[in-house]
Amino acid sequence: MIPELGQFALALALILALVQGILPIIGAWRGNAALMAVARPAAAGQGVFVFFAMGVLIYAFLTYDFSVAYVADNSNLALPWYYRITAVWGAHEGSMLLWVFILNVWSVALATFSRQLPPAFLSRVLAVLGLIGVGFLAFILFTSNPFLRMLPMPADGGDLNPVLQDPGMTFHPPVLYMGYVGFSVAFAFSIAALLGGELEQAWVRWARPWTNAAWAFLTLGIVAGSWWAYAELGWGGWWFWDPVENASFMPWLVGVALIHAQAVTEKRGSLPAWTILLSLFAFSLSLLGTFLVRSGVLTSVHAFASDPRRGLFILGFLVIVIGGSLLLYAVRAPKVAKGKAFAPLSRETGIMIANLLFTTAAAMVLLGTLFPLIGDALNLGRVSVGPPYFGFLFVLLMAPAVLLLPFGPYLRWGKAEGRQLTAVALRAGVAAVICAIVAAFFADGHLRAIAGIAGAIWVAAGTLSYVVKRWREMPRGRRFPAEMAGMLIAHTGVAIFVIGVMLSESLSVERDVRMAPGETATVGSYAFRFDGVRETTGPNWRADEGEVTILSDGKVMTTMHPQKRTYSRGQIQTESAIDAGLFRDIYVALGEPMDATDVEGAWALRLYDKPFVRWIWLGGLFMMAGGALAACERRFRAKKVAAVTQANGTTQADGTGTGSLA
């Protein structure tokens, strides 16, 4: 009975989403206050029913309700309770419900915290979110119902995909979806501006914290996913340019461009059309990401759904959303967007160059990811694009961005002076060269490591020098507002990330070796002694567990226990053992027994010494923290929006700027 209530709640949510999507738009168009007033309660109602449905599915998992097909497929009696909760988003149907659930978290938050916006604008924004909800709720109800019954009810269920049975997986999908879906707010805001035919700086100011928060979530989600791939997939890499990683990375790249473009539009009134276009792209790419991951159209380790009907539905939805929003943009943008001019040497120009680099990078990733589909359509044969394509072009596009980064804060809005830029270039350059020379003594001619140190110090020194300047020149209390502090922390994150990537890529020592018990292999600066394999068991698996002792200069440092697990359905999963450290990770994974009949004998082992690999994720966390901190800026929550609007709204009339070109 209870699962049917969940399904019923979803149907009611769909009806309320339709109400939320249609009536307020008509109201805003006709100037009918009663219809506009529907938006907020409808959003709350949709939220209540979707939250209820989510609760029902979680309850079904917790009470082992195997009469629900989705529960029976993805959990069993031996699965611990915390993995039964994460099993909710362990496969297709539940992850779609999670998508809608998070959409409603954002909508309800929006309906609660945006009372100060003009009613017509707010009702359009909520209506757009309602229409997105309609699409996804219809998708769930008609093609992927998680509450479908399975009769007769099996005595025990199957199992959650073993790669998902990891603490990292408990929060990777929800956080990633918070980011994906969060861009729907920026999207709704842009569509509302296009529908209303005007864009005021105050509204961009209102949109900024939402976009920053979504981007911070997306960053955290990607970091968690990367760390999880490193720890759980047993390959020891942190990024594979796999289609699904690319799917989350494209909105992230456009998101970087978007949060900067929004700052320009909000503060200066320049580049409004570009900001709107970027928010359309960011959300479109989020939808495309969902499509790529869930349709199984591209071969990937993540794609676990391959039902053509679902793919077709999402494709149709994608065409309507992207096509419709771009059409609206083409019709309305010239009216909405009259950008203010700026000098060639100004912060606006700097941000625009960085924007172009990031959007080009996103386009490059998109082309590489979709190329197998394009090749198929053009009859080029079954083609795939290798990781070197992405690596080569990405480094090429990001190198100028890293080089320009220290100048960003120093550039004045409107028109900047060259003198100060040469000063900061000199300071950061000298610091970078000195550190590179010092690094050259330690890195034994690894050019990439030296270049990484130089690049990171260049960014860090430039950022630090700006921190000092603010400290000296501004009065106490006004030195580092949240927005400024967030920017500086995120830029420091870039420096940390560059160190992590360049040092771990160039200095890592990775060896696959064959070892009999008692043998020792030297990898990097450590000796690894293999002490044999014994059998062990967990709640729903049994495993061969190896014992590897790490010796440094003959002294025992630690003992590691990598596992090769066999889950109850027979799936095999490698559990690597990692000895983590700020300056190096030791990574051990079991391959396979050299003779399948003699498990006690020799095994293949992966032994890695990875210096500075943790800095990659640390840098990502800094960027995330920066984005989150900037979202807390007090200025964005100013109550007196109307007054500010009148002061700024009329000053962007001259259309000679380069902004309208973009």
Added chain:
Amino acid sequence: MNPTRKRRLAIVISVIVAAVIAVGLIVFALQRNMNYLFTPSQVQQGQATQYPSFRLGGMVKAGSIQRAADSLKVSFIVVDADGAMPVEYTGILPDLFRDNQSVITTGRMDDGRFIASEVLAKHDENYMPKELKDAMAKAHQNRKIDDTAMKDTPQ
């Protein structure tokens, strides 16, 4: 030309130049990193000769996996319905690698053998990579061989 037009012209030209450079680099990088997928019978028909490196996909022939006694070198035979190709690989095989599994290997031909630098196995029990399924179906066109034949060892 007035200053506004001059500036616009400069911007337009620089955007075009940047676009040309970007497209050129992307085409260059794509050309060097495109990997084609072939089945053993397609390779034996000589379709892969023009590619220095490519991907070979098919089933692992039952009983063909052989390990070296003292290293991580392993050799096995990848088959489709009417072709077979010996493959050599040094390293750790994926968790799901075993007899009669569909695999995709990346590497190059050397002396009639395929020297693989990477081996991927299918991800779960019921799932065959779509591109591999397509490629194998294509190889079997007009040969009236049904799916069950793929699972047996030919020749």
